[in-house]
Amino acid sequence: MLKITGVSRRFGDVTALSDVSLEIRQGEFFALLGPSGCGKTTLLRILAGFESPDEGTVTLDGDDLLGQAAHRRPVNLMFQSYALFPHMTVAKNVAYGLERERLGRAEVRGRVDEVLQKVGLETMAGRRPHQLSGGQRQRVALARAIVKRPRLLLLDEPLSALDKKVRAEMQLELKRLQNEVGITFVVVTHDQEEAMSLADRIAVFNAGGVEQVDAPVELYEHPRTPFVAGFVGANNIFEGRACSAGLAGEELGILPGDSGLPDGTPALLAVRPERIRLDGEDKGVLGGEVVDVSFYGGISHVSVQVSGRRQPVLVATQGATQVQTGSKVALGWAEGDGVLIPQ
Amino acid sequence: MRKSRLLYVPFWATYVFLYTPIVVLVVMSFNAGDSPYVYEGFSLEWYGTLAKNAAIREGLVNTLIVAVGSTVLATVLGTLLAVGLARHTRSRALDALGMLPAVLPDLVLGIGLLVFYATIKSTLGLHSVLLAHTVFGMAFVTAVVRTRLTHADTSLEEASRDLGATPFTTFVRITLPQLAPGILAGALLAFTLSIDEFVIAFFTAAPTTPTLPIVIYSMVRFGVTPEINALATLLLLVSFTAVIVTQRMTRLTESLS
Ligand SMILES: Nc1ncnc2c1ncn2[C@@H]1O[C@H](COP(=O)(O)OP(=O)(O)O)[C@@H](O)[C@H]1O
Numbered sequence: 001m002l003k004i005t006g007v008s009r010r011f012g013d014v015t016a017l018s019d020v021s022l023e024i025r026q027g028e029f030f031a032l033l034g035p036s037g038c039g040k041t042t043l044l045r046i047l048a049g050f051e052s053p054d055e056g057t058v059t060l061d062g063d064d065l066l067g068q069a070a071h072r073r074p075v076n077l078m079f080q081s082y083a084l085f086p087h088m089t090v091a092k093n094v095a096y097g098l099e100r101e102r103l104g105r106a107e108v109r110g111r112v113d114e115v116l117q118k119v120g121l122e123t124m125a126g127r128r129p130h131q132l133s134g135g136q137r138q139r140v141a142l143a144r145a146i147v148k149r150p151r152l153l154l155l156d157e158p159l160s161a162l163d164k165k166v167r168a169e170m171q172l173e174l175k176r177l178q179n180e181v182g183i184t185f186v187v188v189t190h191d192q193e194e195a196m197s198l199a200d201r202i203a204v205f206n207a208g209g210v211e212q213v214d215a216p217v218e219l220y221e222h223p224r225t226p227f228v229a230g231f232v233g234a235n236n237i238f239e240g241r242a243c244s245a246g247l248a249g250e251e252l253g254i255l256p257g258d259s260g261l262p263d264g265t266p267a268l269l270a271v272r273p274e275r276i277r278l279d280g281e282d283k284g285v286l287g288g289e290v291v292d293v294s295f296y297g298g299i300s301h302v303s304v305q306v307s308g309r310r311q312p313v314l315v316a317t318q319g320a321t322q323v324q325t326g327s328k329v330a331l332g333w334a335e336g337d338g339v340l341i342p343q
Numbered sequence: 344m345r346k347s348r349l350l351y352v353p354f355w356a357t358y359v360f361l362y363t364p365i366v367v368l369v370v371m372s373f374n375a376g377d378s379p380y381v382y383e384g385f386s387l388e389w390y391g392t393l394a395k396n397a398a399i400r401e402g403l404v405n406t407l408i409v410a411v412g413s414t415v416l417a418t419v420l421g422t423l424l425a426v427g428l429a430r431h432t433r434s435r436a437l438d439a440l441g442m443l444p445a446v447l448p449d450l451v452l453g454i455g456l457l458v459f460y461a462t463i464k465s466t467l468g469l470h471s472v473l474l475a476h477t478v479f480g481m482a483f484v485t486a487v488v489r490t491r492l493t494h495a496d497t498s499l500e501e502a503s504r505d506l507g508a509t510p511f512t513t514f515v516r517i518t519l520p521q522l523a524p525g526i527l528a529g530a531l532l533a534f535t536l537s538i539d540e541f542v543i544a545f546f547t548a549a550p551t552t553p554t555l556p557i558v559i560y561s562m563v564r565f566g567v568t569p570e571i572n573a574l575a576t577l578l579l580l581v582s583f584t585a586v587i588v589t590q591r592m593t594r595l596t597e598s599l600s
């Protein structure tokens with residue numbers, strides 16, 4: 001549906017985007033995930049028409065998008081700041097885009113009422129933006145964008161201004177709405193948990209380039225680059241060279257992993273904390289001493305200092321753990337749980 | 344820490360210095376006697392004389408025509424110039440040049456305009472004063488609106504474009520309402536400055552169409568009369584009203600945006 005090919009954008013000596021290519025499918029909930037400053041907003045602004053790339057093309061259903069003026073594109077952007085018009089009521093804000101399409105008054109009113117109901121703001125129609133809470137403003141911004149029934153809706157950090165509880169609510173709400181209206185959503189976020197819980201597919205950005213595009217589970221279980229392994233979820237990362245059994249570490253010996261790489265390639269091995277077993281004294285591939293135990297309710301984090309490695313290995317266990325700080329443990333994991341990443 | 348009362352002395356002294364002349368003027372305008380300097384009791388006599396003075400009435404009408412006309416022109420042109428400067432150039436020099444007439448000495452502007460009118464062989468009259476006042480009024484409007492624009496949120500304009508509004512609709516529906524308090528303040532500034540402007544008007548007016556300040560000047564040359572005091576008091580009232588109205592309106596439009 002949306003096809004981005006070889007898009008680059010530089011600001012002076014800052015390269016905001018370098019050679020980005022992506023394909024987004026009809027009806028998809030797509031997330032652009034990356035640390036701040038990696039060019040996510042710049043890409044959205046290019047799609048919306050407020051920025052133009054130095055190189056590259058963008059097509060929507062086969063039509064060139066870059067040649068169209070911002071106000072003619074069948075694309076809407078929900079701004080990070082929401083950008084609600086302060087001198088208009090909620091209803092007027094939402095109606096603004098429809099009035100620009102020269103629709104009849106009755107139709108405008110009907111669609112505004114419908115969308116306000118959909119986001120649960122029917123009673124707020126007469127208020128002005130400054131009389132609303134953060135979560136309500138966010139809903140108005142969303143209503144204002146979806147009421148236009150765009151082919152593509154772009155959302156720039158839609159939940160970042162909300163506090164934690166409202167945020168969780170709005171995540172569900174966003175998903176429900178996307179399902180209901182059937183519009184393709186592209187959401188930008190720097191919060192990997194948010195991207196995982198919302199999106200059908202995620203593109204991980206780093207320094208203006210796409211590192212990996214995958215479904216959340218795939219991205220989590222099979223990171224393809226060192227950056228993705230470190231950025232998406234917690235990971236224990238070991239350095240060494242690929243061998244048939246996994247990874248040959250310089251000081252730690254052979255670590256089990258799912259190797260598909262030629263022997264001897266410099267590689268990283270990534271193991272998720274929840275995949276590591278605390279087996280006790282003698283079995284296991286790594287021995288070490290527990291330096292810290294933190295209980296988080298549903299899970300506990302155990303930090304294990306392994307000789308020959310500077311950072312402690314992080315292990316996550318279900319519920320409360322019996323392990324005590326200072327005790328000796330042996331760590332082990334299944335071969336399939338060690339992911340090898342070429343360096 | 345207790346503040347020393349002594350610190351308030353220069354403070355109040357400043358206010359006394361600022362307002363004594365004005366208070367004297369107002370009191371003297373209600374003087375029953377003939378002298379503008381010696382108070383002899385209360386009377387409204389001089390306000391009556393003032394109303395009967397044809398020269399002053401004519402000057403007042405001229406001044407109002409010039410002030411209203413130049414304010415309208417200055418507000419429209421100054422706002423457009425400010426938007427152009429803020430949104431479509433990055434040149435500091437153009438920015439400075441746009442606001443220069445506001446700080447230029449009136450003499451320079453007055454002589455310059457006179458020379459200009461002579462060069463293009465224009466006649467002098469109310470129209471020449473009106474255009475002259477537009478020049479400096481516009482600079483003030485530009486300066487005020489320009490400041491407001493630098494603080495305005497450009498994402499609102501982008502949001503409007505995003506929702507399908509043309510650049511023109513965006514300007515009218517989004518940019519202008521955002522700028523309203525600034526435009527209003529600029530317009531009132533241009534109006535009050537025009538009403539009592541003397542130097543430029545003196546250079547660019549025709550002898551047959553004097554503005555109020557010129558009329559007053561020609562009367563004062565033969566000595567101050569209590570009549571002049573009454574006129575000045577009325578002008579003071581107009582200025583005060585303008586300031587208060589501006590404050591009210593700015594607060595009103597601010598609370599809307
Ligand atoms: N208009 C601009 N002028 C100069 N530099 C910019 C501009 N917009 C973005 N940048 C730079 O481009 C980089 C990417 O910015 P952005 O797309 O906003 O990142 P993100 O949204 O991922 O945090 C940043 O280094 C930023 O400073």
Ligand SMILES: [Mg+2]
Nearest residue numbers: 037040041157
């Ligand atoms: Mg951003």
